[in-house]
Amino acid sequence: MFLLLLIITHISLFASKSAEPKPIIPIVPQEMRQTKELPKDTERIFPSFVSIDEDPPKGRWPKLQNETLCNQRREAVKEAFLWAWNAYKRDAWGSDEINPISRTRNNWLLGQGCTIIDSISTMMIMELYDEVKLAHDWVEKDFQLYTGRSVSLFETSIRILAGLISAYDLTGDELYLDKAEKLGDVIITNFESNKKYSIPSNSISLRKPTRSPSYEERKKKIYEDIEDKETYHKSSLPLLFTPKTPDDLGLNVTQLQQNDASIAEFGLWVEFVALSDRTGDPHYAFQALRALQSTLLARQSEKGIIPIYIEPSSGQFYQSCFSIGAAGDSFYEYLIKEHIYTEQHEIRLGRTIIKGQNNGDKYDHNLNSKKRNNKSNKIKNPKQNIEIESLGQHWVDVMMAFKKREIIRNKQSLDLKSSENVKVKKPLHWINGTECTDNKWSHLACYSAGNAALGAFYLNNYSIPKFPKQQQYQNSQKQINKGNINSINADEYEQVPTTTDQQILASLFQLGVDLGDTCYAMYAYSPSGLAGEFINMKAIGDNKEYERQDMNSNINKIDKVNKKQNEVFSMNEDNSYVNKQNNYDDEGYLIDDAIVKQGDGQNILRPEVVESLFYLYRTTGDTKYQEYAWNIFQSFQKQSRLPDSSKQSLNKQINKNMVSETDIRENPDQKDQELMGFTSLSNVNTNKPSRQDNMPSFFLAETLKYLYLTFCDANEVIPLDQWVFTTEAHPIALRKYLKKRNFS
Structure with missing residues (x-):
């Protein structure tokens, strides 16, 4: 008989208290x-x-x-939640999800x-x-x-x-x-x-x-x-x-x-x-x-x-x-x-x-x-x-096994703003994994940025781990933070010390920060302001050979990549990015040399990037992550929110071939009512993406929750030393x- 024994160490007993426990969120009626x-x-x-x-x-x-x-931003996110929730209540109550354009039920x-x-x-x-x-x-x-x-x-x-x-x-x-x-x-x-x-x-x-x-x-x-x-x-x-x-x-x-x-x-x-x-x-x-x-x-x-x-x-x-x-x-x-x-x-x-x-x-x-x-x-x-x-x-x-498979772009790649509103040139980072990943970095994988930051922060006794006695490396980090990436040696930047516990945790925390920048860039560089499902990394170049370890033969393998022509991006006053050329070809848009192909341009209101921005803000306190989250929220409002004041009817959607007559047979009297909710997009590679007809439940459970929490007091609303989030963003004490x- 298999015996499973879970020994709980360091058990602290709670003494009986006469006072009512202090709730982390307002008292439930x-x-x-x-x-x-x-x-x-x-x-x-x-x-x-x-x-x-x-x-x-x-x-x-x-x-x-x-x-x-x-407070204003929290209220805006709450209003967006109610707009999505009320669409579901009106048209799909009791079902699993709503198809908000056809106003039909989805019981997948x-x-x-x-x-x-x-x-x-x-x-x-x-x-x-x-x-x-x-x-x-x-x-x-x-x-x-x-x-x-x-x-x-x-x-x-x-x-x-x-x-x-x-x-x-x-x-x-x-x-x-x-x-x-x-x-x-x-x-x-x-x-x-x-x-x-x-x-x-x-x-x-x-x-x-x-x-x-x-x-x-x-x-x-x-x-x-x-x-x-x-x-x-x-x-x-x-x-x-x-x-x-x-x-x-x-x-x-x-x-x-x-x-x-x-x-x-x-x-x-x-x-x-x-x-x-x-x-x-x-x-x-x-x-x-x-x-x-x-x-x-x-x-x-x-x-x-x-x-x-x-x-x-x-x-x-x-x-x-x-x-x-x-x-x-x-x-x-x-x-x-x-x-x-x-x-x-x-x-x-x-x-x-x-x-x-x-x-x-x-x-x-x-x-x-x-x-x-x-x-x-x-x-x-x-x-x-x-x-x-x-x-x-x-x-x-x-995470260290994944760290070994990290690839760092050896040039001035990401043009992002720091918390002091100063442009910062940073390398592009991603995890290449093994051959099964097909050289793609997925939106789904962006959870790892926040997970790396949270784990390293927790294991370092709820503090940011530092690289001890690595002055040269720290000086390089300072140059990077100032945007002077050309003043350092690329090999020096890529060589992360891993000889002590502190250095291991520091390298993992830095991995989270770097992956977070890459994941935000998937939004910031997009013509629509929203990210697609994948970045195709085959286009990464400078004709540099990147070395990774193949897990099957345990020998070094060389990935040769071809250079792609950069497109020129500029910063708007609202921290968003636009492509100066405005001529997106059939392949898609570029983040430096990484391309988002048309076929990878679907956005289904995923939470992983805003999830990581939430964790990075909670662990660093850097308000730039709040700005990044707000930019993404505004893009959802602009591109994915179905119209309210425009009174766009279902008839107009049908005339645009967005839905068919068969989609509304169950609700024929609703054709002239306004549409509500948010919907997925089929292609973010243009300024005006085409819309799909579904609103996943995780948009309400995860995406909007993490956006809301990013603007909450971290000491009062779901502190991360008292609660842990499940993979669907449900807090458990x-x-x-x-x-x-x-x-x-």
Whole structure:
């Protein structure tokens, strides 16, 4: 029997306090809360709730500058949210998403009310309590969970499950936890179906699981598995432990298996550990962490390289693709976020320490490295007792593997403004990954800029890591910041010291800053002010040969690239950029020599760039990131917002061949009403992009939330030392701020 033991280190007990906990966001109206009386007996596990009664340490987070301006910008973002939300309420209430031009419903997630649940945390942060009440009533009365149909495990988990857990944390309403637990029971059956590795299929059947024994008996059985019951009753914190008989807690739903899986699809331990903490049921965390363990034990070609495709039946990677973007993104993102959530140095899954691959080779970690006995490191079966090194360390290893694949443009590339409104010439940075990335840098990969900054900032005790005793390098950085890039040697700039913990974290933080500039440039250099899905890096040039390491043969490979002619860009007074030539050819527009092709010019209102700008602002306090975020918001308003004052009717849209008559058969009387909401764009490579007909729920859940938070007081609204964001931007309170109910 595979034993999973999570030892929580440095547990601090919360003393009972007579004063009410201080909320981080405004107090939720009492009528929005629902609580249930619990049995008086103590021989059962208990749910937990959020109790935050302290302020962040002074000086940790930036103080809000120019409060009047920030207030105005927050109100503008809130108004945009309501414009999108009201379009959904009017034309697609209860469906997953809205097609705002045809004013039709989109139930791609089988009608789980995706936009409603995805938006609750945003509305709580924006203090839109009337709208939260509408969402609450729908979840209570109309949320249909057991449809019996198959749906994406990943999308259901990040949007619906995480949305419900976050709603519970922000409101204290147990309705959301009850729904989350029921949904978690369905999803976790996919993990259970793989008895050996817990690596699931990405397709789940929404069928009601059968419980044996009864629910209350099951809670008591879980309680019986707690070895140290005295500690459990003394601690206000939830206890995460190994169930002695995990197979007996199975929920008896057979799920389909598949031959392959991407690691992002099941890298959902933030959601499932959070669910275990709040319900007191360790089963969810057990399964999710065993899938994580199986992945970390799979054979790696070198330290930190965790390819994105794995075979569930063997627990081994079956392709060598190592990409920071799609199919791997949230897995890498959650390594550091779970570390932050638990505030642990190690997650232990047994006795021996696995520091890399499972073939006996022992990698020497730079952080917290110690000489350890290597006798037990040959692990062939993940059911053996093992111990996984700190998830934060695994994150460092992965990010350093990506850092090795960073490419820096060796010339004056990005023409961006600093916080002092001074033009700064900076190199273009991106991660080339392996051959599977096809030399493209994706919008989706831009989450990594904020993730790198957040992780390095956290691991350096909530401070920006510096390069110690590297005066020459620091002088070069100063020259770069002044825009004097020609005065330094390119090789000196690219050579980042990596000999100490501090230097490693400093290089990762700088990687986040540099990637953030490149990602913002995808917007700043676009004719429409909005970014496309990809930058094609094959055009990067100066006939310079860039060296990268091929992971298959572990030998150096040379990428030869051809030079492209630069186009000339100039700065407008509003910090936006225009192309002086205004003659975009069939290929697209240029960022220096990197080209955004026509086929890559789609914009679907993605959040990753504004997400990273939010993290970069929170960690640096540099107001230029607020300006960057505001520029992007204005471009969304200009290009993606459907008209209000113009009273543009659906008839006009039909005449322009934007929608067909068949799109409005369900609502024939709505043809002359104005359009509302925001919509995706099919091509950002022109000044007036053509519009598509969809508004993804993540635009409300993520994009507008991160824009709003960028102009909030970082010490008062969702401080990052008290909350962690899921990959769908749902804030979840850190584990140390949970308190068991019935604890006094």
